[in-house]
């Protein structure tokens with residue numbers, strides 16, 4: 001049963017919900033990993049909806065940037081007071097969820113505090129450092145951000161220019177931004193809100209540069225909030241979205257911090273200027289791996305937002321005719337509309353499933369690293385590098401298709417899809433630009449193939465074992481596992497093609513760097529295919545583990561949409577394996593699977609349980625009463641406060657009057 005049905009709803013949407021074959025609360029439990037988490041999301045939404053001071057003061061699209069920042073801060077402060085009664089304070093998931101529910105996706109002053117400020121203190125700070133700062137940060141007595149990227153460099157961490165030079169005589173680090181390009185640039189909440197930051201700076205001891213390290217740095221006076229002497233800080237200006245956040249710039253001029261402010265759980269500087277290396281050279285990068293490991297689920301939910309809007313709207317939007325000329329059809333009945341939206345629904349489910357898996361893998365790695373075992377770091381770095389790149393790109397594509405699927409109203413801010421798009425595609429850039437991260441995964445794939453070439457296939461990890469197989473024929477009695485083999489074939493042949501290209505260039509005498517650059521388009525293709533294979537196999541495994549048979553049935557239908565669409569989409573890579581008859585068969589299976597999933601489309605998006613408050617979309621309203629609310633929304637636009645604007649009296653009217661003469 002679809003749990004969203006209520007009296008007064010648009011009858012077209014109710015009809016859709018009645019045609020669903022499964023219980024949406026049970027599906028939500030599968031999506032969010034447990035009945036408890038899904039239920040907590042419902043309870044929190046319900047509780048929040050009853051607190052008047054947490055409601056939007058006006059629709060976000062009608063707010064200026066200053067109003068957005070004010071509104072985010074107002075709500076953050078109220079939430080901080082109310083949180084103990086609303087959520088389990090130890091649950092990161094509930095903390096993130098309630099902020100998103102109340103403040104939305106446009107960013108807020110604490111957006112980075114929970115995800116990029118507290119975690120480095122907790123994982124890279126010593127016990128003493130944690131005692132000093134963690135409680136204060138958790139109680140929000142201080143607000144923090146993460147300042148790594150600079151005006152001149154983001155992707156290439158080794159070229160960062162900010163320095164932290166150890167001064168033995170005073171037992172302090174002296175921070176400097178020696179050039180314009182060394183200004184920190186982009187950190188969220190830095191511009192106006194944060195008073196502390198994790199700053200990534202090159203550690204210099206006895207004139208030796210030990211590379212980027214994390215430091216705890218106070219930026220503003222805790223009473224006046226004025227920048228401290230030696231600090232230059234401000235907002236970088238409006239962005240294409242995410243304007244509720246004050247991304248900032250930051251410069252240092254001989255700014256001193258105590259030796260104890262370098263996060264020293266892993267690397268250390270002793271009072272006499274000794275440097276103790278970390279157990280793994282890249283352990284300082286683990287904050288980024290943590291964020292990347294959460295991005296697949298996060299992005300899956302961005303896609304879910306856009307699809308909830310587009311699918312619900314497509315069920316109430318009637319345009320054109322099929323056989324019956326007496327009534328226009330729901331646009332959701334067009335095959336083109338289904339082809340535009342349903343594979344994206346499947347991807348959103350797939351991203352969320354494999355996102356929760358990578359979060360689990362990161363949590364396990366964290367325990368291992370704290371116990372001194374860093375052997376899993378390279379694997380997870382490679383996996384999350386590929387995953388964040390593929391998922392952000394495909395999420396962007398899916399959201400844009402969702403916008404177009406809503407026709408003209410999709411282009412209005414009333415749909416809110418443009419904001420979702422703008423925020424989501426930021427993910428293609430932040431936490432490592434996608435191409436750069438695909439190339440990180442490619443290094444791992446090339447190394448794996450070199451192991452096979454050197455007769456060491458048995459040392460390959462489970463995620464790359466398929467690279468050593470030799471499948472050249474597929475029996476297309478197609479079950480999911482045959483599709484998986486088709487995808488393995490594509491990923492394997494591309495990984496070998498790219499590696500061989502790189503090796504050939506090397507053998508021709510080219511430098512490693514030039515050869516890498518000239519093979520890099522092929523290498524990124526290999527990384528994408530490898531990652532898509534991983535997403536598909538996680539989806540298959542996840543569906544296999546579902547116990548509730550009604551849920552399992554619809555997830556198998558959704559999986560069929562996914563595997564057929566994905567294989568059609570990579571057709572060029574499987575030409576050597578599949579005949580044109582086999583490709584036709586897959587194409588037809590895709591069309592059949594679109595029809596099969598059709599009656600459950602609305603229930604599948606309802607199962608994401610995204611409340612109206614969180615969705616902030618007139619088109620995507622749960623009740624489907626779009627037209628009257630679109631009219632109300634337009635009338636409430638500040639431009640309609642007056643019938644005759646100054647733009648007319650001051651300029652247009654005189655122009656028209658003059659023209660009449």
Ligand SMILES: CCCCCCCCCCC/C=C/C(=O)SCCNC(=O)CCNC(=O)[C@H](O)C(C)(C)COP(=O)(O)OP(=O)(O)OC[C@H]1O[C@@H](n2cnc3c(N)ncnc32)[C@H](O)[C@@H]1OP(=O)(O)O
Pocket residue numbers: 096100105111116146148149154155156157158188282285286288289298377378381423429430431432433436440443444
């Ligand atoms: C509901 C929520 C709503 C959310 C709303 C939106 C919120 C928006 C928030 C946005 C927050 C954004 C924050 C940021 O963007 S912070 C800044 C992020 N910056 C980056 O990601 C920079 C990317 N660059 C890098 O990570 C490195 O420069 C790079 C890894 C590309 C290279 O590093 P480096 O030059 O040091 O590496 P080398 O070439 O020397 O060596 C590469 C080898 O090192 C291995 N490696 C690299 N990283 C790791 C790692 N983390 N763990 C293990 N190993 C690692 C790599 O595999 C290579 O190994 P091989 O030599 O063996 O191949």
Ligand SMILES: Cc1cc2nc3c(=O)[nH]c(=O)nc-3n(C[C@H](O)[C@H](O)[C@H](O)COP(=O)(O)OP(=O)(O)OC[C@H]3O[C@@H](n4cnc5c(N)ncnc54)[C@H](O)[C@@H]3O)c2cc1C
Pocket residue numbers: 112116146147148149152153154155156185186187188242247426429430431432433434435436439
């Ligand atoms: C919304 C948003 C929020 C952010 N929040 C933060 C934050 O809180 N803290 C923070 O520190 N930073 C933050 N950033 C910055 C972000 O991490 C960087 O912008 C990102 O890492 C990309 O680096 P870049 O800007 O230097 O891009 P560049 O590296 O300059 O990329 C430009 C182009 O060069 C290409 N390129 C670069 N290097 C290579 C290579 N080796 N091989 C092939 N191609 C290459 C890229 O693919 C891209 O096409 C944020 C950014 C955004 C958009």
